[in-house]
Structure formats: C-alpha cells, structure tokens
Amino acid sequence: MSTTLGADFRSPTFWQRLAFIIGITLVGTFLYSVGVNAFLVPHQFLSGGLTGMAMVLYYLTGFPIGMANLLMNIPILLLSLKFMGKFYTLITILGTVCCSVFIDLTSFLADYNVVKEPLVAAISGGVVLGLSMGLLYRYNSNTGGLDVVGAILKKYYNLEIGYVVFALNFVIVTAGAFIFTLEPAICTLISMYINANLSSRIVIGFAQRKAAFIVSDKPLEISDAILRNIHHGATLLYGQGAFSGVEKKIVFAIVDLTQITRVRHLIEDIDPSAFLFIMNTTDVIGRGFTSPLSTARTMPKSVRYTCDKDGNMIPTHMWSYEMEAEAHPEADKQEPPREDGK
Numbered sequence: 001m002s003t004t005l006g007a008d009f010r011s012p013t014f015w016q017r018l019a020f021i022i023g024i025t026l027v028g029t030f031l032y033s034v035g036v037n038a039f040l041v042p043h044q045f046l047s048g049g050l051t052g053m054a055m056v057l058y059y060l061t062g063f064p065i066g067m068a069n070l071l072m073n074i075p076i077l078l079l080s081l082k083f084m085g086k087f088y089t090l091i092t093i094l095g096t097v098c099c100s101v102f103i104d105l106t107s108f109l110a111d112y113n114v115v116k117e118p119l120v121a122a123i124s125g126g127v128v129l130g131l132s133m134g135l136l137y138r139y140n141s142n143t144g145g146l147d148v149v150g151a152i153l154k155k156y157y158n159l160e161i162g163y164v165v166f167a168l169n170f171v172i173v174t175a176g177a178f179i180f181t182l183e184p185a186i187c188t189l190i191s192m193y194i195n196a197n198l199s200s201r202i203v204i205g206f207a208q209r210k211a212a213f214i215v216s217d218k219p220l221e222i223s224d225a226i227l228r229n230i231h232h233g234a235t236l237l238y239g240q241g242a243f244s245g246v247e248k249k250i251v252f253a254i255v256d257l258t259q260i261t262r263v264r265h266l267i268e269d270i271d272p273s274a275f276l277f278i279m280n281t282t283d284v285i286g287r288g289f290t291s292p293l294s295t296a297r298t299m300p301k302s303v304r305y306t307c308d309k310d311g312n313m314i315p316t317h318m319w320s321y322e323m324e325a326e327a328h329p330e331a332d333k334q335e336p337p338r339e340d341g342k
Contacts, residue, residue, distance in 0.1 A: 024139040025095050031132035032143065033102035034109065036065070039125030039191075041110040043118045044180050046188045047129065048165065048195070050076075050145035051099075052172040060179065066104035070096065073144040080148045083156065095136065096144035122187035126194025133195065134202025210260055211281045212253050214267055215239070216274035219249035225266045226253050254284055 046052040054068035080089040115121040177185035223234040237250040
C-alpha cells in the first residue's frame with residue numbers, strides 16, 4: 001500500500017491511506033513513549049531533538065516531558081502549516097500530540113526502573129526508540145520537532161538536516177554532562193547511535209544489496225552467467241575508454257551481499273582480465289532486482305544474436321569467444337573500428 005497522501009480528499013484511496021498512517025502513528029508514538037519512560041528517564045538519559053530538551057527541563061524542574069514537548073512544537077507546527085501544506089501538517093500535529101500525550105500517560109513506567117544496569121538500559125532504549133522512529137519514517141509519519149525543520153530545509157534549500165540534528169544533540173548531551181554526570185551523557189550517546197542506525201535500517205531495509213559494474217570484452221557471457229546462476233537481472237551499458245578510445249559494454253547488476261563472492265568467481269572464470277567494482281545501494285525497487293528471478297523466467301524466449309565474420313546472424317547460445325578467435329585470429333592485434341571509420 002502506498003502511504004503518500006494525495007490531494008483529492010474525495011477519493012476513497014485517500015481515506016484508506018490516511019487511516020493507515022494514523023494507525024502507524026499511534027503505534028509508533030506509543031512505542032516511542034514506552035522507550036523514553038521505561039529505559040531513559042529512570043537513569044536520567046536524554047533523547048534527541050526537542051524531546052531531549054524537554055527531558056532536561058523535566059530533570060531540573062519536574063515539568064512534564066510531554067507537555068514541554070508539545071509547547072516547544074507549537075511554533076514548528078505553524079512553520080509546517082506555512083511551508084509544508086495542510087496534509088503534512090495534519091500528520092505532524094497527530095504525531096506531535098500523540099507522542100506528547102503518550103509520554104505523559106506512560107510516565108509511571110519510570111518508577112519501576114525495569115532495567116537496573118545503565119548500559120543495558122541505554123542499549124534497550126536505543127533499540128525501542130529506533131524501532132518506533134523507523135516505523136514512523138518508513139510510512140511518512142513523524143513526531144514533529146526537527147523532522148519538520150529537516151523537511152522544510154530539504155524542500156526549499158535542498159539541505160540535509162543531519163548537521164543541524166547533530167549540533168542540537170551535541171548541545172543536549174553536553175548540557176547533560178555538565179548538569180548531571182558523565183556516565184549518563186556517554187550512555188545517551190550510545191542510545192542515540194543505536195536509535196539512528198536502527199531507524200535508518202528500518203527505513204531503507206535490512207537486506208544489503210550491492211551494485212556491480214563489470215567492464216569486460218565478454219559482456220554477453222557475463223550477463224548470461226548472472227542471469228542463469230545468480231537469477232538476478234542485468235543491464236548492458238555502453239561506454240568508452242577515455243585513454244584508449246575503445247568502446248566497451250558494461251554489465252550492470254544488483255545482487256545481494258551474500259552473492260558478491262559468487263559473482264566475483266563467475267567473472268574470474270569467464271574473463272580474468274575483467275574490471276569489476278562494487279558499490280553500496282539503497283532503495284532498490286523493481287522486478288529482477290529486489291528478488292531473484294525464477295529459473296523458468298531467467299532467459300527470455302526471444303534469442304539474442306551476434307554476427308559472424310560474414311555478417312550472418314548467429315544465436316548467442318551457439319556462439320563462443322573461441323569461435324570468434326578462430327574467425328578473427330588477428331582481432332587481438334587490431335583496435336576496434338571507431339564510429340568515424342578511422
């Protein structure tokens with residue numbers, strides 16, 4: 001189900017998406033409040049963003065965290081309404097109110113001090129907060145605060161919020177270290193690190209995929225080997241060597257992390273002189289890339305052809321590079337012709 005709200009509120013699909021996002025927001029904000037009160041507050045740890053500032057105020061004065069968080073979000077909600085539109089602001093208001101209310105409603109959890117060991121509490125809190133924030137971010141919801149500021153900066157200035165968040169969190173943690181002791185500050189950093197990484201993993205997915213680029217004189221054999229053995233799609237790109245000027249075909253494929261070694265061995269068997277480089281990827285979408293192709297669908301029914309020395313079309317499954325070497329014994333000694341015929 002797509003979770004991006006459209007502008008047509010008369011459409012039944014709009015209300016289905018809105019109901020889904022509301023449900024996700026309720027679950028995510030409740031989980032977040034449990035993480036704050038059950039693991040962070042008993043040890044005077046801090047969260048990030050405006051919630052962290054509200055927690056500092058609570059530790060110093062006893063003012064409720066949820067109420068402080070809600071009050072600090074009011075000017076940000078006004079900015080959201082002005083710059084981000086009513087639909088985004090509607091979800092932001094829902095997330096902010098739910099988060100603030102749930103934090104105060106679950107404040108009794110702090111009295112139980114479920115986890116006595118500070119380090120274990122920091123890790124547990126980071127995991128719970130990471131799960132909650134990842135769930136909210138994945139389905140286009142948020143809890144207000146710096147999420148809104150980041151969305152505005154990204155929309156109008158194409159700036160990333162990462163540095164702003166880091167700066168504010170650094171100030172919060174530093175203040176905590178001076179106000180309280182060094183141990184809570186260190187545990188807060190551990191919790192924030194786990195929170196950030198886990199939420200990011202949930203948003204982009206846990207399955208690590210790699211993008212493989214292979215420059216070879218045998219692109220058809222390599223692409224067929226990937227299709228037949230790895231069962232993932234492959235694409236042929238056209239390139240040209242900057243120094244040699246020789247035109248090359250580049251095989252591009254997305255494979256799972258666990259398949260990289262097998263791909264490397266296949267390429268080494270086919271063309272030991274091939275050039276291979278691998279990159280990390282995120283947000284991989286599409287048939288043949290997000291999941292393996294079934295064996296029956298690996299090769300299309302249509303047959304690909306190549307030309308022999310006489311210009312006759314030969315099916316690629318009947319053609320081999322040994323045949324090409326026999327047909328063109330001097331091919332290795334000559335440069336391939338350029339487009340201008342020189």
